[in-house]
Amino acid sequence: MTDEFTTEVYYDDDADATHITDKTVAVLGYGSQGHAHALNLHESGVDVVVGLREDSSSWDDAEEAGLRVATPDDAAAEGDIVSILVPDTVQPAVFEAIEDELEPGDTLQFAHGFNIHYNQIEPPEDVDVTMIAPKTPGHILRRNYVENSGTPALLAVYQDTTGDAKAQALAYAKALGCTRAGVVETTFREETETDLFGEQAVLCGGIAELIKQGYETLVDAGYSQEMAYFECLNEMKLIVDLMYEGGIGAMYHSVSDTAEYGGMTRGPRIVDEHARENMEQVLEEVQDGTFARQWIVENQAGRPQYHQLYEAEKNHEIEEVGARLRSLFAWSEEDEKDEKAEMKA
Ligand SMILES: NC(=O)C1=CN([C@@H]2O[C@H](COP(=O)(O)OP(=O)(O)OC[C@H]3O[C@@H](n4cnc5c(N)ncnc54)[C@H](OP(=O)(O)O)[C@@H]3O)[C@@H](O)[C@H]2O)C=CC1
Ligand SMILES: CC[C@](O)(C(C)=O)C(=O)O
Numbered sequence: 001m002t003d004e005f006t007t008e009v010y011y012d013d014d015a016d017a018t019h020i021t022d023k024t025v026a027v028l029g030y031g032s033q034g035h036a037h038a039l040n041l042h043e044s045g046v047d048v049v050v051g052l053r054e055d056s057s058s059w060d061d062a063e064e065a066g067l068r069v070a071t072p073d074d075a076a077a078e079g080d081i082v083s084i085l086v087p088d089t090v091q092p093a094v095f096e097a098i099e100d101e102l103e104p105g106d107t108l109q110f111a112h113g114f115n116i117h118y119n120q121i122e123p124p125e126d127v128d129v130t131m132i133a134p135k136t137p138g139h140i141l142r143r144n145y146v147e148n149s150g151t152p153a154l155l156a157v158y159q160d161t162t163g164d165a166k167a168q169a170l171a172y173a174k175a176l177g178c179t180r181a182g183v184v185e186t187t188f189r190e191e192t193e194t195d196l197f198g199e200q201a202v203l204c205g206g207i208a209e210l211i212k213q214g215y216e217t218l219v220d221a222g223y224s225q226e227m228a229y230f231e232c233l234n235e236m237k238l239i240v241d242l243m244y245e246g247g248i249g250a251m252y253h254s255v256s257d258t259a260e261y262g263g264m265t266r267g268p269r270i271v272d273e274h275a276r277e278n279m280e281q282v283l284e285e286v287q288d289g290t291f292a293r294q295w296i297v298e299n300q301a302g303r304p305q306y307h308q309l310y311e312a313e314k315n316h317e318i319e320e321v322g323a324r325l326r327s328l329f330a331w332s333e334e335d336e337k338d339e340k341a342e343m344k345a
């Protein structure tokens with residue numbers, strides 16, 4: 001075991017904010033990442049203009065939050081750094097619309113490498129291309145900034161024409177609050193492939209399936225929906241919080257010896273060598289571009305499979321049971337109001 005990181009990690013003292021405080025950042029999109037980047041940058045003293053479609057439902061929200069708003073091409077014309085924070089699938093079209101506004105020495109900034117790595121966007125040769133990819137959903141990036149804690153992020157430089165790309169990206173990360181927690185240097189390829197694998201196999205796909213299969217196993221065996229919900233979904237957060245704070249060891253330290261023994265002997269029977277083989281297959285589809293092609297074609301066709309799966313997820317019994325139980329939590333009313341206001345921001 002070693003304390004050493006295998007790669008470079010940057011903190012507040014490694015980043016010089018002046019690389020960005022004399023610049024204008026055009027943040028295109030005001031969704032999950034967009035609102036967090038725009039507000040965090042703005043409150044860190046950076047000049048920000050948000051780029052939105054004229055009929056965007058977020059236009060008023062951004063203005064009410066004290067931000068300047070313009071159309072994407074006007075914002076890009078003004079920006080020295082153009083941060084592309086619209087959904088991955090619409091980025092190529094948005095890029096096409098703003099490409100002519102880029103000047104030599106400007107920066108195209110991403111939060112995920114999909115379109116660069118899979119060649120859906122081909123940037124001009126005379127601009128810098130960087131990535132600061134926060135390792136969290138945008139609403140938590142914003143919450144962490146406001147609460148004075150930080151969010152880890154990845155930094156990558158794809159093109160450096162000015163010689164300042166990395167220093168500027170670090171300053172951008174600092175303004176987001178990411179160097180408070182640590183910024184890890186990587187490449188567009190590594191970020192894209194690990195991010196896609198992580199969200200598919202573990203973070204979003206893997207965990208949601210594990211929860212639903214566990215819930216269904218208990219309910220099908222005659223146990224109550226409430227019991228199954230609390231056991232398989234609600235308690236998941238409490239267990240993951242322990243792992244987040246102190247690793248898997250801290251979780252096993254805190255649960256009973258019975259849970260520890262049961263978990264260590266039964267866990268590998270559930271997520272077994274077949275699951276591992278499937279993970280390897282999923283990773284291969286990310287690496288060889290199969291997933292990217294499938295997702296691009298799915299969008300071109302109007303997302304038929306996405307909509308079908310989305311409806312099935314929404315209508316799963318665990319969602320109805322969860323909504324009912326969460327509405328009865330003692331703290332839920334106030335929390336829900338706060339959460340809705342935060343998500344709307
Ligand atoms: N979600 C997350 O937390 C994370 C996302 N990322 C990456 O960040 C980037 C942004 O993702 P995310 O924040 O989820 O995106 P969102 O889906 O939240 O983006 C929504 C925003 O994009 C705008 N938008 C949508 N379509 C268009 C369009 N055709 N033209 C102009 N604007 C449009 C919307 O404006 P309107 O109001 O007009 O609809 C809205 O402001 C992606 O690259 C993603 O991979 C990285 C880490 C985590
Ligand atoms: C885990 C999902 C994510 O990669 C993220 C929040 O980091 C995303 O694409 O939203």
Ligand SMILES: [Mg+2]
Pocket residue numbers: 134135136195199
């Ligand atoms: Mg991610």
Ligand SMILES: [Mg+2]
Pocket residue numbers: 112195196199
């Ligand atoms: Mg992702």
